[in-house]
Structures are given as structure tokens and as C-alpha cells.
Amino acid sequence: MLPVRQTKRVFYSAGVFTPARKRRRCVSSSISPAPETNTGPNLLDSIPDDLVVSILCKLASTSRCPADFISVSMTCKRLNTLATCPYVLSRLSRKAIAIKAQNWSESAHRFLKRSADAGSLEACYTLGMIRFYCLQNRGNGASLMAKAAINSHAPALYSLAVIQFNGSGGSKNDKDLRAGVALCARAAFLGHVDALRELGHCLQDGYGVPRNVSEGRRFLVQANARELAAVLSSGIEACSWLTLSQPQTHGCPLLSDFGCNVPAPETHPANRFLADWFALRGGDSPGDGLRLCSHGGCGRPEIRKHEFRRCSVCGVVNYCSRACQALDWKLRHKMDCAPAEQGAAGDGEGNVQIEGNVDGDNVPVVPMS
The missing domain is CATH 1.25.40.10 (Tetratricopeptide repeat domain)
Incomplete structure (x- = not known):
């Protein structure tokens, strides 16, 4: 037989019983309750706006890629508001607006447009190049480049x-x-x-x-x-390019006649965007019968047929300017150029003529500057 659990009962004179109340456990008065934690206001909120704007301007002018600036502006609502003010956007550096062609979108377009409206010369130039050559908005692209050129x-x-x-x-x-x-x-x-x-x-x-x-x-x-x-x-050690040897096919042999192989100059983000844009959309041909500048660091396409001049020795490469031809000659074409026919040749010293449009606009160019 299981034991019956006994409960305390309080009997009254009438014979009715009720369960006894549990005694309330008292807490010693010597133990004080834990104080409520008060974190106080956010430290960022205590910094004046002009100081935050100054920091954002420094960040905009020294960012190495667009993500460095955009990630900070998305941290909180206040930083987003201050980072998109015209004074900060006008300080954006060349690398801060170096948007890649594969990442092009409406939001990227709006970012460049807003930066250009704020007075950023790099944004005006980059967006002008994109609109003129990629989006085929010639008038607006030229006006944006002119706005940067005036300054x-x-x-x-x-x-x-x-x-x-x-x-x-x-x-x-x-x-x-x-x-x-x-x-x-x-x-x-x-x-x-x-x-x-x-x-x-x-x-x-x-x-x-x-x-x-x-x-x-x-x-x-x-x-x-x-x-x-x-x-x-740039801090490159002289021993890395001052080599008395045969010029290499890579780099920029600035003093190739003396055996020096200087690294190629850095390509502007706008030119890199053009080259990547057309590479993603059909390679070397931007359209029917149109050609790209053969200098890899240029990216400019023809707007009409036979707009660019071509090498009259090999007839393979074509350039938008003499500067691109001279630089590409030192980069690679000096090693590759060969007469298409026995009768076609330069002047015996590596000087090449760049042939103009189909009606015979021949322009002599000395590639070794």
C-alpha cells in the first residue's frame, strides 16, 4: 500500500479545514538588487556632422575601389545620408568610381550620375566615356567629357x-x-x-x-x-626593370633600345571599362564591320566604318590615335609586325605608316618615341 501524502491543514472551530498558505520567502535587506545597465547614446551620434563629412571626404579621395566607399555609406542611415551629399561625392577618386563592366547596372549608373552632378570630374569623364562609346548617347557623353575638360x-x-x-x-x-x-x-x-x-x-x-x-x-x-x-x-626596384637584355613582349620597354623593360602604365578605369564592355559583347568587333583600337589599354571602338587608321606594313592592327600606336608598338607590335606583301615595308628603321580611311588618308607615324 502506497503511503498517503499528508498535507498540513488548519482546523477551525466549525470543523472546516483549509490548506495552509505557504510562507513567503523573505530576501535579506542586506542584498541590494542588481542595478539596471544604461549603455547611453551611440558614440557616432555624438560626433558633429562636419567632422563626419570631413572623414568621409578623406575616405572618398583615398578609396581603392568602389566597395570601400559604398560599404561605409551603407553602415547606418546617418552615414548613408552624409556620404551621398554633393560635397563628399565631389571628392571621389579615380579608383572609387572604377566600376567594372560586368557589374554594370542601373544602380551603378545612378551612382555615377549623382557623382557627376555633384561635381566629380572623374565621374563626369568616366560616365561620359561610357555613354559616348558604350550606351551610344553621343551628345550627352561628349557634354559630360566637355564638363570635365573645362575644369x-x-x-x-x-x-x-x-x-x-x-x-x-x-x-x-x-x-x-x-x-x-x-x-x-x-x-x-x-x-x-x-x-x-x-x-x-x-x-x-x-x-x-x-x-x-x-x-x-x-x-x-x-x-x-x-x-x-x-x-x-611607384617604388618599383630598378633591378626589376633595368635589365640589359633583349626586350620582353610584356611590359612597356620604354628604353628598349638600351635593354630596359619598364612596366606598362596603369590603364584608366574608363578605358578598362570600355575594353571589358566590348569583350563581354563579342570580343574584338563592337558591331558590323567596326573595329576596336588594337592597343589593349585603350578600348575605344569605331563609331563608323574605317574610322581608325591601320598599319600599312602588316595591315592587321588599327589604332584610334598615334599615341596608342606608338605605345602598342613598344608593348607588342614591334615583335609581331611583318609585311603583308614583299613590297610593303617601313622606312628601314622600324617606322610604320598608319593608313587612314579608305580614300587614302595616310598619316606617317614614328612608333619609337
């Missing part, structure tokens, strides 16, 4: 010069050689290497300007000197 943006000045030399966006009769030379001269004054090289060849050949061989040669020497200075300032 002394050297790459924009040089790109407008290439458009004037080729008559891009129009017919051959729309070419304006004098305007192209003037834009090149302005970009060369600002130290743009390709503009220095282009202006040097124009002076040597009398293309759009009275011929002056000695002055043209001086500009070509300046272009080489600036390329060499850029390599030295």
Missing part, C-alpha cells in the same frame, strides 16, 4: 582630342584637326603622357599644325621622361 581634366581633354581627330560620332568631314591639336596641347601642358606623345607626332608629321620636327621630338622625350618618372615614383 582642366587632362584625360577628358585628350579624349575629346581623339574624337576631333577621328570625327567620331559624325562623318569624315566632321574631323577638326586644329581643334584636336589645341585640346592635345592643353592636356600636354597638364602633363598627360598620351597627349604629349600625340602632340609630338602631330608636330613631326605636320598633322593639323605646321611641321616642326625638333619641337615634336622634344615632346616625345618629355613623354618618355614622365613615364620613367612614374615608374620610379
Whole structure:
């Protein structure tokens, strides 16, 4: 038989019983309750807006890729509001707007548009190149590049010069050689290497300007000197490129006649975008019968057929400008160029003519600047 559990009962005089109440357990008064934790306001909220904007401007000007800037702006609502103000967007660096062609979207387009409206010259130039060559919005793209060029943006000045030399966006009769030379001269004054090289060849050949061989040669020497200075300032050890050996097919043999193989200059994000854009959409041909500039670091396509000049020795490569031809000659074409026929040849010193449009606009170019 199982034991019966006994419970305490309190009996009253009437014989009715009720369960007894449990005694309440008292807590000693000597033990005080735990105090409530108070974290206080967020530290970011205590920083003034002008100081946060100053930090964001520094970040915008030193970002190595768009993700560095965008990831910070998405941290919280306040940073997002301050990071998208015009003062911060106008400070965006070249690498901060280096959007890749495979990541192109409407949001990327809006980001560049908003940065360009805020006054970022790099955004104006990059978006102008994309709209002019990729999105086929010639007028708006040219106006964006002109906006950057007015504010002394050297790459924009040089790109407008290439458009004037080729008559891009129009017919051959729309070419304006004098305007192209003037834009090149302005970009060369600002130290743009390709503009220095282009202006040097124009002076040597009398293309759009009275011929002056000695002055043209001086500009070509300046272009080489600036390329060499850029390599030295980048921290690359001299032993990595100052090798007295046969020039390599890679890199940029700036002083290849003396056995020096200088690394190739860094490609502008806008040109890299163009090259990747057309590579993703059909390789070397941007359209029916159209060609890309054979210099891998350019990416510019033809707007009309036979717009670019081609090498009259091999007839294989074509270039949008003399600067691209001269640089590509030093990069790779010097090793690959061979006469298509026995009668086609240069001048015996590696100098190649770049053939113009189909009606015989031949322009001599000295590839070794």
C-alpha cells in the first residue's frame, strides 16, 4: 500500500479545514538588487556632422575601389545620408568610381550620375566615356567629357582630342584637326603622357599644325621622361626593370633600345571599362564591320566604318590615335609586325605608316618615341 501524502491543514472551530498558505520567502535587506545597465547614446551620434563629412571626404579621395566607399555609406542611415551629399561625392577618386563592366547596372549608373552632378570630374569623364562609346548617347557623353575638360581634366581633354581627330560620332568631314591639336596641347601642358606623345607626332608629321620636327621630338622625350618618372615614383626596384637584355613582349620597354623593360602604365578605369564592355559583347568587333583600337589599354571602338587608321606594313592592327600606336608598338607590335606583301615595308628603321580611311588618308607615324 502506497503511503498517503499528508498535507498540513488548519482546523477551525466549525470543523472546516483549509490548506495552509505557504510562507513567503523573505530576501535579506542586506542584498541590494542588481542595478539596471544604461549603455547611453551611440558614440557616432555624438560626433558633429562636419567632422563626419570631413572623414568621409578623406575616405572618398583615398578609396581603392568602389566597395570601400559604398560599404561605409551603407553602415547606418546617418552615414548613408552624409556620404551621398554633393560635397563628399565631389571628392571621389579615380579608383572609387572604377566600376567594372560586368557589374554594370542601373544602380551603378545612378551612382555615377549623382557623382557627376555633384561635381566629380572623374565621374563626369568616366560616365561620359561610357555613354559616348558604350550606351551610344553621343551628345550627352561628349557634354559630360566637355564638363570635365573645362575644369582642366587632362584625360577628358585628350579624349575629346581623339574624337576631333577621328570625327567620331559624325562623318569624315566632321574631323577638326586644329581643334584636336589645341585640346592635345592643353592636356600636354597638364602633363598627360598620351597627349604629349600625340602632340609630338602631330608636330613631326605636320598633322593639323605646321611641321616642326625638333619641337615634336622634344615632346616625345618629355613623354618618355614622365613615364620613367612614374615608374620610379611607384617604388618599383630598378633591378626589376633595368635589365640589359633583349626586350620582353610584356611590359612597356620604354628604353628598349638600351635593354630596359619598364612596366606598362596603369590603364584608366574608363578605358578598362570600355575594353571589358566590348569583350563581354563579342570580343574584338563592337558591331558590323567596326573595329576596336588594337592597343589593349585603350578600348575605344569605331563609331563608323574605317574610322581608325591601320598599319600599312602588316595591315592587321588599327589604332584610334598615334599615341596608342606608338605605345602598342613598344608593348607588342614591334615583335609581331611583318609585311603583308614583299613590297610593303617601313622606312628601314622600324617606322610604320598608319593608313587612314579608305580614300587614302595616310598619316606617317614614328612608333619609337
